[in-house]
Amino acid sequence: MSAMPTLQDLFDTLPQRGTLRWIGLRPARREPMSVVDEAMLATDSGLVGDRYAGSSGTRQVTLLQYEHVDTIASLLGRPVTAHDLRRNLLVSGINLMALKNRRFSLGEAVLEHTGACHPCSRMERNLGAGGYNAVRGHGGITARVVQGGRIASGDALAMLPVQR
Numbered sequence: 001m002s003a004m005p006t007l008q009d010l011f012d013t014l015p016q017r018g019t020l021r022w023i024g025l026r027p028a029r030r031e032p033m034s035v036v037d038e039a040m041l042a043t044d045s046g047l048v049g050d051r052y053a054g055s056s057g058t059r060q061v062t063l064l065q066y067e068h069v070d071t072i073a074s075l076l077g078r079p080v081t082a083h084d085l086r087r088n089l090l091v092s093g094i095n096l097m098a099l100k101n102r103r104f105s106l107g108e109a110v111l112e113h114t115g116a117c118h119p120c121s122r123m124e125r126n127l128g129a130g131g132y133n134a135v136r137g138h139g140g141i142t143a144r145v146v147q148g149g150r151i152a153s154g155d156a157l158a159m160l161p162v163q164r
Helices: 007-011 067-076 122-127 131-135
Strands: 018-025 034-036 038-042 061-065 089-092 103-106 109-116 141-147 149-152 156-159
Touching: 018 038, 018 149, 061 067, 067 131, 109 149, 122 131
Parallel strands: 061 089
Antiparallel strands: 018 034, 018 089, 018 156, 038 149, 061 141, 103 109, 103 156, 109 141
16 A cells, blocks of 8 residues: 655646737736737846836736636626736646745746735726736736746746656
């Protein structure tokens, strides 16, 4: 009989791979998102072309689980788009919270989870009354770029092994 896995074994096991479904750049504060099919990630500035590029080492890129867009819409009782949520990357097929404190590959790049991406008061304006609370717990994650490179819609996202 095999031994039961430890909690660390469970944290280290994530066979699912995500798929990058959408890339959005915020060109300026309160400006509409620009949707692109591919983009560059740089270690010194994050997502090239995004207004946050270079402003913070811990929040260079924001990622949202694609499946949560429908959850947020359901909570609000109305359609919601990726544009409304103002995150940079939408990824399907993987639980982004399982990447906590981990590095992961995306296209040619390597990123590192840096925290939860909590909603801001702008969600009330974008989504209407209750928008802020609808996004709570569904806002995705923030990441920093460890290794720059090109990313494109359809690229795989995979958790990398821990360097021990």
